[in-house]
Amino acid sequence: MKKLLIILLAIIMAISVVGCNNEGKEIVGNEATVIKNGTYKGVGNGKGGEISVEVTIEDDMIKDIKVLGQNETSGFDTAMDTLTENIIAKNSVDVDTVSGCTLTSKGFLEAINSALAAANATPDMLKKVEGAAKNVAKEDVTETHDIVVIGAGGAGLAAAIEAKAAGADVIVLEKMPLAGGNTLISGAEYAASNNWLQEKEGIKDSVEQHIEDTLKGGDNINNPELVRVVAENALEGAIWLRDEVGVVWEDELMQFGGHTAKRSLVPLGASGKEIITKQLKKAKEMNIPILLNTKATVLITDTNGKVIGVEAEGEDKNYTFNTNKAVIVASGGFGSNVEMRVKYNPDIDNAILSTNTTGSTGDGIVMAENIGADLVGMEHIQTYPICDPLTGTLLYFDDARLYGHTVIVNKEGKRFVEELGRRDVMSMGIKAQTGSVCYELLDQNGFDASKLQENHGPELDYLFKNNLLVKADTLEEAAAFFEIDAKELKATVNKYNSYVKDGKDPEFNKRMLPSTVDTAPFYILKAAPAVHHTMGGIKINTNAQVINKDGKVIEGLYAAGEVTGGIHGTNRLGSNALADIIVFGRVAGQNAAK
Incomplete structure (x- = not known):
């Protein structure tokens, strides 16, 4: 009987150390933890696309963060190192984004929060840590x-x-x-x-x-x-x-x-x-x-x-x-x-x-x-004509225009400026249109010739995700996505294609006419000017x-x-x-x- 009591007592003590209390919390020593110890994966979206991380949690503390995959621009990716250091030091995701790397920072923090969610946890469940002394003399x-x-x-x-x-x-x-x-x-x-x-x-x-x-x-x-x-x-x-x-x-x-x-x-x-x-x-x-x-x-x-x-x-x-x-x-x-x-x-x-x-x-x-x-x-102060209407970021999709493959129209489906004109002239022309935006159209041939997928795939993913870019089998379908006048757009494209075949643009004197716009699928980008150079x-x-x-x-x-x-x-x-x-x-x- 004595031996049995000793065994039962040992079992009870073991449960108190590593088991769960009646509230479902994991017990570590004499202290209940809120988050189950383990390694959890999370995903966020940075400037260059998906950022995937692995977060190790012990005793309600973030002990380690590993980046499993990312496609951020070299240099901007260092923001993740800075954030990792700050998150672990504070044991909190409530940290400042890295100056100049806002989108990368937000994507990384989104991935950390995603990993916490995978642990059935929220940021406020992390153990509070006293911050380091402030205002230390330099x-x-x-x-x-x-x-x-x-x-x-x-x-x-x-x-x-x-x-x-x-x-x-x-x-x-x-x-x-x-x-x-x-x-x-x-x-x-x-x-x-x-x-x-x-x-x-x-x-x-x-x-x-x-x-x-x-x-x-x-x-x-x-x-x-x-x-x-x-x-x-x-x-x-x-x-x-x-x-x-x-x-x-x-x-x-x-x-x-x-x-x-x-x-x-x-x-x-x-x-x-x-x-x-x-x-x-x-x-x-x-x-x-x-x-x-x-x-x-x-x-x-x-x-x-x-x-x-x-x-x-x-x-x-x-x-x-x-x-x-x-x-x-x-x-x-x-x-x-x-x-x-x-x-x-x-x-x-x-x-x-x-x-x-x-x-x-x-x-x-x-x-x-x-x-x-x-x-x-x-x-x-110069504005660049083709930028992200949400953030102001210059869009590399615009490479297609610089190869001569795009047609720029307004909400009414009409051209209003030379696509290869001066930046300031184009920008002011766009600002004068409905919504102060423009729509840049190209076909599959122009898309391939401009190497957009090869050079700027992550940006394309971002544009599609944020409804700034559409890919469609017909001009009518593409126009409908942005509520552009489809009838006028088709007429504009037909007229433009005739200019390409004639080798001269009598409307806006576009200085390079390398290709017609007639091969499905079609792409339309929504863009606006933003300050670019002083x-x-x-x-x-x-x-x-x-x-x-x-x-x-x-x-x-x-x-x-x-x-x-x-x-x-x-x-x-x-x-x-x-x-x-x-x-x-x-x-x-x-x-x-x-």
């Missing part, structure tokens, strides 16, 4: 380098690579948690006259024609000397990217609105990911340090006004960077700074979305102006030196990329930005290192 750090580059986008990385190649000690500061800036999220097509593909296709072009197109596109208020530097050095820059940095160019060309020749090179995958990934790889090979989450705040000058350093704020450090040679400002434009936009152009208010990263807030412009730099063209910025000379309000050079200060003004006038032609940032990024790096 460490003060002082360093000296030959050159400090502000901004790790396409221009800043080009400048850093060239300066390092010239023998300078270089460091790059980036306020965002990832490098790349607007270059990373762009299509990154690159305008260069007399390039190798033009030669292969027998396309006649010239530097002078590129200059003329750029000046005309900017309503001739561009600085012609700066335009000439870009046009004359664009091809060399593209070859440098290919041969020195390792960028792969596709074996095809695009023709953007305002260009009179098909001269725009296309990077692998038709995305800035190819440019930035290869620049970062090159920078790493050259041992160029890049400090992320480090915001430059003040340009330091001596008593003569020469720039001799930069003050910056990191996550846990306050930096003073002294320079032996120069500072290069390559921090981008101000497309995401609504207050700054309205200051210079009241029409570009918060009712207009932006394609830019959240880091495009004009910090470099303000810092330079604070030490006397002159600004030029700040009121000239033409104004810091005034520079042909050496990329910053000019003050008295027309004199500010010693020790260079600038390159969208942070500068004067190159594009009132309106930037598509694919000129990449030529600009690479050409002047290289110029700045080479000259600063002298």
Whole structure:
């Protein structure tokens, strides 16, 4: 009997340790847990499509998070590492999204919540953890380098690579948690006259024609000397990217609105990911340090006004960077700074979305102006015509238009603008239509020729899911999806197809008519304009030196990329930005290192 009692007592004790109480809660030691220990899978939708995760829960604590699958853009995917660290530290999914990576962050958090749901749990069932002490004093750090580059986008990385190649000690500061800036999220097509593909296709072009197109596109208020530097050095820059940095160019060309020749090179995958990934790889090979989450705040000058350093704020450090040679400002434009936009152009208010990263807030412009730099063209803010009406994101589906395969119509089913016209003209034309939107139509032949599925599959999934894109067997069915006048649409398409066969568009003078729109299935995209590029910025000379309000050079200060003004006038032609940032990024790096 004694032995039996001992056995029964042991069983009861075991149940109290690992069993369930009468409320169904798992018992761990003497403490009841709410969530059953285990590993659970969840799925969310990020910018690049589906994100799948595996979450390990022990004692109502998230112990581990593994990403099983994702298709986020390189750089943006680092947001998941940051979120994982914060979620585990707080044992909570109530964490801030990573700045500049909002869609990736939301998709990742959605996947975590999905995993919790698989555990029959909700976020509030996780054990509360006391947060770490706040307002810990930052460490003060002082360093000296030959050159400090502000901004790790396409221009800043080009400048850093060239300066390092010239023998300078270089460091790059980036306020965002990832490098790349607007270059990373762009299509990154690159305008260069007399390039190798033009030669292969027998396309006649010239530097002078590129200059003329750029000046005309900017309503001739561009600085012609700066335009000439870009046009004359664009091809060399593209070859440098290919041969020195390792960028792969596709074996095809695009023709953007305002260009009179098909001269725009296309990077692998038709995305800035190819440019930035290869620049970062090159920078790493050259041992160029890049400090992320480090915001430059003040340009330091001596008593003569020469720039001799930069003050910056990191996550846990306050930096003073002294320079032996120069500072290069390559921090981008101000497309995401609504207050700054309205200051210079009241029409570009918060009712207009932006394609830019959240880091495009004009910090470099303000810092330079604070030490006397002159600004030029700040009121000239460009919108891109084909963007997501929900988020403002530039849509790569628009590649089809740049290959000449699409027809753009309004709600009434009628064309109203040249599909390859200037961005500002197209954008204003779209804003004047019903609902301030347009509808971009192409057929299966155009879809295949534009490599949309191959290059931009995740975006297509997003567009279909959010009812911004329809695929249909007939024009009538496609029109009905968006309540477009089907009769007028058919008449418009028939008329357009006749123009293609005649080789001339008498209505809008479309400059490229490669194919008819007549092969089912048909695709229609709904789109709207969004702020895309700020033409104004810091005034520079042909050496990329910053000019003050008295027309004199500010010693020790260079600038390159969208942070500068004067190159594009009132309106930037598509694919000129990449030529600009690479050409002047290289110029700045080479000259600063002298």
